[in-house]
Amino acid sequence: MQEKQADGDRKVARLEISPRDVTIHTGEKVVFAALAYDKDGQMVSGVKFTWDGSDEEKKRKMSVSPRGVFSSGRRSP
Structure with a gap:
């Protein structure tokens, strides 16, 4: 299905x-x-998201991949 310009x-x-x-x-x-929605509750396609995060307690930025993957760090052996 092809997206229309109005979409x-x-x-x-x-x-x-x-x-x-x-x-x-x-x-x-x-x-x-x-997921993005318009004022009528219809899903809006083609929206590009940029992810980032922060640790509010430690006041530092956290890394989130472009695909939305967050890793909490490494476990100690």
């Missing part, structure tokens, strides 16, 4: 990011996904 002109009104609430431990990974 590409719709504005994003809402984002849904999943998982919404997640706790991970050292050495674990989580993959985040995002």
Whole structure:
């Protein structure tokens, strides 16, 4: 199915990011996904997302891959 220009002109009104609430431990990974919706609740395709994160307690940036993969670090042996 080919996307119509009108579809590409719709504005994003809402984002849904999943998982919404997640706790991970050292050495674990989580993959985040995002969906964009217009004001009528219709999914907007072709939206490009840029991921980043931060540790608010330690006041430092955290790395999230372009595909939404976050790694919590390495486990100690």
